[in-house]
Amino acid sequence: MPTLSRQFLQSLDINLDNKTYEAFSEHFEKTLEDRVIESILDELNEQQLAELSTLRDQDDQHLQVWLQENVPNLNELIKDEIDILLGDLAEDSDKI
Amino acid sequence: MNAEASPAPNQQPDRNVPTEVDFDFDENYLRVDGDRPRESNRDNEIRQNEEFGRETLGASKKLQQLIREQTFNMISGADMAKSEAEDSIARVKQSYLTLKKNSQQRKIDKFQQKSRSSIFAFRREKFAQKARWANNRLENTQHQLSKLDKRHGLLIERNDDGEKIKRKRGDAYEKRKKLYIERARELEKKRAKLIEDQLVAKERKRRRKLKQDVKNDNIPKAQRLRSQVEHEHLGHINNFRENVRNQIQIELTKHMDKMEKTIMESNRRWRWHLENTEEDSEENRAIDRLDKAVNGGSEDRENLDRTKVDGAIDDIEDAVDELMGDDPNVVE
Numbered sequence: 001m002p003t004l005s006r007q008f009l010q011s012l013d014i015n016l017d018n019k020t021y022e023a024f025s026e027h028f029e030k031t032l033e034d035r036v037i038e039s040i041l042d043e044l045n046e047q048q049l050a051e052l053s054t055l056r057d058q059d060d061q062h063l064q065v066w067l068q069e070n071v072p073n074l075n076e077l078i079k080d081e082i083d084i085l086l087g088d089l090a091e092d093s094d095k096i
Numbered sequence: 097m098n099a100e101a102s103p104a105p106n107q108q109p110d111r112n113v114p115t116e117v118d119f120d121f122d123e124n125y126l127r128v129d130g131d132r133p134r135e136s137n138r139d140n141e142i143r144q145n146e147e148f149g150r151e152t153l154g155a156s157k158k159l160q161q162l163i164r165e166q167t168f169n170m171i172s173g174a175d176m177a178k179s180e181a182e183d184s185i186a187r188v189k190q191s192y193l194t195l196k197k198n199s200q201q202r203k204i205d206k207f208q209q210k211s212r213s214s215i216f217a218f219r220r221e222k223f224a225q226k227a228r229w230a231n232n233r234l235e236n237t238q239h240q241l242s243k244l245d246k247r248h249g250l251l252i253e254r255n256d257d258g259e260k261i262k263r264k265r266g267d268a269y270e271k272r273k274k275l276y277i278e279r280a281r282e283l284e285k286k287r288a289k290l291i292e293d294q295l296v297a298k299e300r301k302r303r304r305k306l307k308q309d310v311k312n313d314n315i316p317k318a319q320r321l322r323s324q325v326e327h328e329h330l331g332h333i334n335n336f337r338e339n340v341r342n343q344i345q346i347e348l349t350k351h352m353d354k355m356e357k358t359i360m361e362s363n364r365r366w367r368w369h370l371e372n373t374e375e376d377s378e379e380n381r382a383i384d385r386l387d388k389a390v391n392g393g394s395e396d397r398e399n400l401d402r403t404k405v406d407g408a409i410d411d412i413e414d415a416v417d418e419l420m421g422d423d424p425n426v427v428e
Contacts, residue, residue, distance in 0.1 A: 003167040003168045004171065005171055008171045011286060012283070013283055029163075032163060033160060033163055036159075037153045037154060037159075038150075039301070040149075041146055041150065043304070043308060044149070045311070049142060049145040049146060050141075050145050052148070052153075053144070053149055053152070055152050056151065056152045060156050060157055063152065063153075063156050063158070063159075064156075064158050073304075074162075075166070076300070078162065078166050079297070080297035080300050080301050081297070082167050082170050083170075083290075083293040083294050083296070084294050084297045084298055084301070086170075086293065087290050087291045087294020087295065088294065089290070090291050090294070091287075091291060091294075093287065
């Protein structure tokens with residue numbers, strides 16, 4: 001189920017047909033994910049970056065533990081990126 | 097140059113002490129135009145690690161899930177409360193209509209029973225039913241006409257000779273224009289809130305970056321900057337939000353005044369589909385009260401007060417109860 005609800009879009013006066021809505025939600029989620037990843041990478045120092053690169057073959061659980069230890073403000077990072085993206089959406093809602 | 101400013105051979109220079117010439121040296125400063133700055137092995141390694149890190153984080157299902165959850169919570173915090181309230185309204189409406197339908201059904205049963213009792217009664221009832229049917233159709237048409245008139249006003253009509261004449265839109269049109277302006281204000285307020293959050297988030301991000309730069313680079317003002325950033329962060333963000341809010345409010349007022357002027361001077365239709373047409377009914381007034389309570393809560397997503405919503409749901413239930421009590425067709 002898309003995280004960007006139709007109701008939320010309608011509250012910004014954005015009305016899309018089904019196909020466009022699905023594509024738009026997908027694009028929203030992908031953009032958000034990319035921005036969060038960039039934001040996390042910005043937070044890391046060289047040593048942490050080197051550590052992260054060694055976790056490629058580890059399981060997801062291990063990565064989560066590492067993230068909790070090394071990016072304590074992960075929730076704040078995600079929240080800020082969501083706020084920024086929603087703000088972008090609100091600014092451009094006339095053009096959508 | 098004083099003695100303190102000259103570092104020992106194996107010691108980092110203390111850049112906090114003023115020297116004759118104090119500037120941050122940039123290795124690109126001396127490069128000839130067109131030359132690319134030389135990339136060291138270290139830069140290469142960092143870039144590669146970044147790429148690996150991006151790949152690792154991108155593949156993490158748990159991170160994706162966390163992002164989705166947070167987005168859902170942020171977006172639907174208000175939506176969920178609202179949809180819950182709307183469900184409630186729908187439920188109450190449904191029970192009201194069911195009661196009404198049952199009541200009408202009972203009346204029909206009664207008529208049918210009478211009609212079986214004698215031929216005379218059957219005929220009388222048959223005609224009475226036809227008259228009711230015709231009356232209902234008439235009322236329905238009148239209602240639709242009145243709705244249409246309320247929405248669009250009567251712009252064109254024919255005179256006695258059959259010629260088309262233009263007529264000015266009536267009070268209903270002016271009223272609906274004002275309603276549209278109200279809706280537009282609400283919409284702009286929502287956008288303004290999102291833009292405010294966006295600007296504050298960008299500022300927080302910029303401050304974090306600054307803090308990180310200070311932490312990573314051994315620059316002369318490191319100590320001072322670090323303490324500055326750490327101690328002023330919260331106060332700064334609060335002040336920043338206040339300033340942004342004031343600025344947005346000024347812009348919003350200007351924008352809305354301009355929009356209102358344009359709408360009031362124009363003679364076109366203004367998105368009638370956005371609103372209900374029966375805004376005077378008791379039920380719609382109750383729904384409006386509910387909307388206000390829900391929107392009031394959703395304006396501040398972090399402090400969404402569920403009791404407001406619950407209170408409003410009670411209000412609508414009371415309002416509809418009153419309605420049902422007044423309706424002679426409803427049988428308890």
